Amino acid sequence: MTLEKFQGIIPAFYACYDDQGNISETRTKDLCDYLYNKGVQGVYVGGSSGECIYQNLEERKSVLSYVANNLKGKMTLIAHVGAPSTRDSIELAKHAAALGYDALSAIPPIYFRLPDSSVFKYWSEIIEATPLDFIIYNIPQTTGYTLSPALFKKLLENKKVIGVKNSSMPTMDIERFKRVGGDDVIIFNGPDEQFVAGRIMGAGAGIGGTYAVMPELFLKANELVQAGNFNEATQIQSDINEIIIALCSLNDGHMYAGIKEILNRRGVNIGSVRSPLEGVSSNDSAKLDAIITTIDQAIERYCG
Template identity: 70%
Template sequence: MVLEKFKGIFPAFYACYDELGEISEERTKDLCQHLFEKKVHGLYVGGSSGECIYQTLEERKATLKYVSDNLKGKLTLIAHVGAPSTRDSITLAKYAAELGYDALSAIPPIYFKLPESSIYKYWTDIMEAAELPFIIYNIPQTTGYSLSINLFKKLLENPKVIGVKNSSMPVLDIERFKAEGGENFIVFNGPDEQYVSGRLIGADSGIGGTYGAMPELFLLAEEYVSTGNFNKARSIQRDINDIIIALCSLNGSMYSVIKEVLKLKGVNIGSVREPLEPVTGEDLTKIKGIKEMIDNAILKYGR
C-alpha cells in the first residue's frame, strides 16, 4: 500500500451545526471548502473535534456523508468510527467504506475499564467489518487507556493496521511506536503543542484539533521540519503554543472558542453541543484578540 497520502497536515474536522444545534449540510460544506482552499493534506472526520461522543449515530453518519460528498478524491479522508458500543462502531465503519473513505480509526472502548483482550477484540472487530486500512487512536487522557507496546505489537500482526494517531503527551511514545512499526507504518502526532518535537522524534504526520483554526501555521511548521529549517520550526511552534494557550484561556470549550474565531474568518459552523460550553459574556470580546494573534503569526512568516 502507498502510504504517502497519509503524510502531512490533517485537521480534525469540527462539528458543524445550524442555529438550532442540528448538523448542517451547508455549514459542513463551507468548512470543507475553507480547509481545501488552505491546501491541507487530508481530514480526520468524526473524532473528538467532531464532538462524536455527544452525537447520535445518524448525526455522525450525516457528517461522514457530507464531507465525502464534498472532498472524496480531493483530500485523504480518515473516518473516526469509535463509539461506546462495538455494534455502532461497526455500523459507522461499514458506512464510511461505502462512502469511499481512505481509512478508519477508533479510540479504544470508553467508560468501563476493560482488559486488553477486550480492547484488542474491539479494534479487530472494526477492522474485520470493512475493507479499509486502520489507524489506532491512542488518547489516554480522555479514554483512561494507554496503548501498551505488547498490544501494539499484537495489532501490528494485522495487515490492515497502517498507523497510529498518538495523542499521549510523552514524545517517547511516538518514538517507540515508530521504532516498532517501522518505515512502512504511519505515526500521526496528536498533541498540537508538540508537533515539531513529535515530527523530529519519529512522527510522519499530524492530526490536530487546532489545525482548523490556523492551518497555515501547521503547514509552515511541516515545511520547516521537512526541509531541515529547525530554527524556524521551533519559532513557529512557540507561536502556535501561545495561540493554543489563548484558545484554552476562556470559559467554555476550546472548540467553542475556535468556532468563534472561524466566524470572524467568515466560516460560521455554529457553536458546540452541551455539555460542552459556548463562549459567552465578556469572553466573546476576547475572540478578536485571539484571531489577531493567528493573523499576526501568519504574516510574521510571510503567508
C-alpha cells in the same frame, strides 16, 4: 500499500451545527470548502473535535456522508468510528467504507476499564468489518486506556493496521511506536502543542484539533521540519502554543467554541458547540480579538 496519502497536515474536522444545534449539511460544506482552499492534505472526521461523543449514530453517519460528498477524491479522508459499543463502531465503519473513505480510526472502548484482550478484540472486529486501512487512536487522557508497544505490535500482525494517531503527551511514545512499526507504519502526532517535537521524534504527519483555525502555521511548520529547519519550526511552535493556551483560557466558552467563533468572524459560520460543552459569551470577546490578532501576526511573520 503506500503511506504517502496519509502524510502532511490533517485537521480534525469540527462539528457543524445550524442555529438550532442540529447537524448542518450547508455549514459542513462550508468548512470542507474552507479547508480544501487552505491546502491541507486531508481531514479526520468524527473524532473529539467533531464532538462525536455527543452525537447519535445517525448524526455521525450524516457528517461522514456530507464530508465525503464534498471532499472525496480531493484529499485524504479518515473516518473516526469509535463508539461505546462495538456494534455501533462497525456500523459506522461500514458506512464510511461505502462512502469511499481512505481509512478508519477508533479510540479504545470507553467507560469500563477493560483488559488488553477486550481492547484487542474491539479494534480487531472493527478492522475486519471493512477492507479499509485502520489507524489506532491512542488518547489515554480522555479514554483512560494507554496503548502499549506490545499490543501495538500484536495489532500490526493485521496488515490493515497502518499506524497510530498518538495523542498521549510524551513524545517518547511516538518514538516507541515508530520503533515497533518501522517504515511500514505511520505515526500521527496528536497533541498540537508538540507537533514539531513529534515530527522530529518520528511522526510522519499530524492530526490536530486546532489545525483548522490556523492551518497556515501548521503547514509552514511541517514544511520547515521537512527541510530540516528545526530552529524556525520551533519558533512557529512556540507561537502556536501561545495561541492554544489562550484558546484554553476563555472566560466561559470551551476551546472548540472559541475556535468556531474565530472561524465565524472569518466568514465560516459552523455554529457553536453542543451541550455540555459551553459556548462563548460576550465575556470572551476581547480575548478572541487578541487571539485573532496573534494568529494573523504569526501568519504574516512566517508565511507572508
